[in-house]
Amino acid sequence: MADLxxxxxxxxxxxxxxxxxxxxxxxxxxxxxxxxxSLLLRALADLDQNQGEVSLGQWQREQMSGPDxxxxxxxxxxxxxxxxxxxxxxxxxVSAESLAELGLPxxxxxxxxxxxxxxxxxxxALLRLLANRPDxxxxxxxxxxxxxxxxLRVEAxxxxxxxxxxxxxxxxxxxxxxxxxxxxxxxxxxxxGIQEQPWT
Amino acid sequence: xDLIVLTPFDLSxxxxxxxxxxxxxxxxxxxxxxxxxxxxxxSTVQLLLIGMVLKFLFSQSDPFLIGAVTLIMLLVAxxxxxxRQKHRYIGPWAFGIGTFSMLISSFSVTLIAxxxxxxxxxxxSPQYLIPLLGMLLGNTMSGVALSLDNLSRSAWxxxxxxxxxxxxxxxxxxxxxxxxxxxxxSGLIPIINSMSVAGLVSLPGMMTGQILGxxxxxxxxxxxxxxxxxxxxxxxxxxxxAVYIGSIRLFDERQRLRLDRLRAARD
Numbered sequence: 001m002a003d004l005x006x007x008x009x010x011x012x013x014x015x016x017x018x019x020x021x022x023x024x025x026x027x028x029x030x031x032x033x034x035x036x037x038s039l040l041l042r043a044l045a046d047l048d049q050n051q052g053e054v055s056l057g058q059w060q061r062e063q064m065s066g067p068d069x070x071x072x073x074x075x076x077x078x079x080x081x082x083x084x085x086x087x088x089x090x091x092x093x094v095s096a097e098s099l100a101e102l103g104l105p106x107x108x109x110x111x112x113x114x115x116x117x118x119x120x121x122x123x124x125a126l127l128r129l130l131a132n133r134p135d136x137x138x139x140x141x142x143x144x145x146x147x148x149x150x151x152l153r154v155e156a157x158x159x160x161x162x163x164x165x166x167x168x169x170x171x172x173x174x175x176x177x178x179x180x181x182x183x184x185x186x187x188x189x190x191x192x193g194i195q196e197q198p199w200t
Numbered sequence: 201x202d203l204i205v206l207t208p209f210d211l212s213x214x215x216x217x218x219x220x221x222x223x224x225x226x227x228x229x230x231x232x233x234x235x236x237x238x239x240x241x242x243s244t245v246q247l248l249l250i251g252m253v254l255k256f257l258f259s260q261s262d263p264f265l266i267g268a269v270t271l272i273m274l275l276v277a278x279x280x281x282x283x284r285q286k287h288r289y290i291g292p293w294a295f296g297i298g299t300f301s302m303l304i305s306s307f308s309v310t311l312i313a314x315x316x317x318x319x320x321x322x323x324x325s326p327q328y329l330i331p332l333l334g335m336l337l338g339n340t341m342s343g344v345a346l347s348l349d350n351l352s353r354s355a356w357x358x359x360x361x362x363x364x365x366x367x368x369x370x371x372x373x374x375x376x377x378x379x380x381x382x383x384x385x386s387g388l389i390p391i392i393n394s395m396s397v398a399g400l401v402s403l404p405g406m407m408t409g410q411i412l413g414x415x416x417x418x419x420x421x422x423x424x425x426x427x428x429x430x431x432x433x434x435x436x437x438x439x440x441x442a443v444y445i446g447s448i449r450l451f452d453e454r455q456r457l458r459l460d461r462l463r464a465a466r467d
Binding site: 048069 | 360361363364365366368371372455456
C-alpha cells in the first residue's frame with residue numbers, strides 16, 4: 001500500500017504543482033487540451049526533466065534509478081507503442097482470464113501488432129503495463145478508442161487492480177460520464193495550476 | 201620499371217570527366233553537381249599540397265613536426281565525422297565523439313602496425329607513419345561516421361519506441377540496444393564487403409599504387425592485406441567507441457531519453 005505525494009513539481013511552463021493521492025484512490029485528471037496533462041504524467045514517471053519532490057509510499061524517487069522508478073510508477077501513454085512482432089513478445093505470461101476480462105480472446109497475444117486495431121492495442125498495452133505489477137498507475141485516456149462495453153471492462157479491471165494492490169491511480173479522462181462513474185476525486189489542471197474539482 | 205609520370209594534361213583529362221558528371225547531375229536535377237565540383241576541387245588542392253608537404257616531411261625526422269602533422273590529420277578526420285551527421289550532438293560532443301573515435305580507430309592501430317607488425321626504426325619514420333595513418337583515418341572514417349549517423353538518426357526517428365520501453369522500466373541500454381546494434385552493423389558492412397571482394401572484384405587502391413610504382417605484385421598484396429585487416433579492426437573499434445559514447449550521451453543520469461542533446465536536422 002503506497003500513497004503518491006507530489007510537492008512542487010515543476011515542468012514545462014506551468015507553476016509548481018503539489019497534490020497527493022491516497023493508496024488505492026482513483027483520481028481523475030481533466031483540463032483543457034494542451035494544458036499539460038500528458039506532460040504531467042511524463043514528469044511523474046520521470047521521462048522529462050522536471051523539478052520537485054515525488055514520493056511513492058516510503059520511497060523518494062531519487063532513492064532509486066530512473067528505470068526502477070518507472071517500473072513502480074506505471075505510465076500508460078495515450079498512444080502506446082510496440083516494437084516487436086506480437087504482443088506476447090512484449091510481456092511476461094498474461095493469463096487468459098485477464099485477456100477475457102478486457103474482451104480479448106486468448107490468441108490475441110499471438111496477433112501481429114500491425115494488424116491490431118487502436119482499441120486492441122490500447123487494451124493490450126494496459127495488460128502489458130499491469131504485468132509489471134506497478135505500485136501506482138498513470139493512465140492517459142486509456143479508453144479513448146474504446147466502445148462503451150470495453151470502456152467499462154477497462155474501468156472494472158483498473159478498479160480491481162487498485163483495490164487489490166493498493167495502487168493509487170491517476171486517470172486522465174475527457175469523458176464527464178466516465179469521471180462520475182469511476183472517480184473518488186477529481187483534479188483540474190490548467191495554466192494556473194492544479195486544483196481539486198468539486199462534483200457539480 | 202619506372203613510374204610513368206603524369207602530366208598536368210593527363211590530370212585535366214580526368215577532371216573533364218568529373219565536369220561532365222557535374223553537368224549531367226545538373227541536367228538530371230540531382231542537386232549534387234555543385235558539391236561534386238567543390239569536392240573535386242578540394243581533393244585537387246589537398247592532394248597536391250600533401251604531395252609537397254610529404255616531400256618536405258620525408259626529409260625531416262623531427263618527431264614534433266611529424267606529431268603536429270598527425271594531429272592536424274586527426275582533427276580534420278574528427279571534424280569530417282561530425283560534418284556527416286544529420287543530427288549532430290550539441291556542444292563539444294559532436295566533435296569530441298568523432299575525434300576520440302578516430303583516435304581509437306586510427307592512432308592506436310597505426311602504432312600497433314608500426315611497432316609490433318612492421319617494426320619500423322624509429323617508429324615515427326614519416327615514410328611509414330604518414331601514409332599508414334592517412335589510409336587508416338580515411339578508411340575508418342566512413343565506418344565511424346556511418347555508425348554514429350545511424351545511431352543519432354534512428355534515436356531521433358524511433359523516439360516513441362525507445363520511450364515506450366523506458367516507460368515499462370527498461371534500462372537505457374535495453375531501450376537503445378537494437379538501435380545500437382543496427383548502427384554498428386551499418387558501419388561495419390562496407391569494410392566486410394570490401395574484404396570479401398578484395399582481389400576478386402576490386403584491386404584496392406594501395407596495392408594498385410604499389411604495382412604501378414613497380415613493386416612485385418605479391419609484396420603489394422601482402423601490404424594490402426595488412427592494411428585491410430588493420431582497417432577492419434580500426435573501423436570496428438572506432439565504431440564501437442562512437443556508438444557507445446554516443447548512445448550513453450543520449451540519456452541522462454535518470455536514464456531519460458534526451459534528444460535535446462541532438463540538433464534537429466537541417467534541410
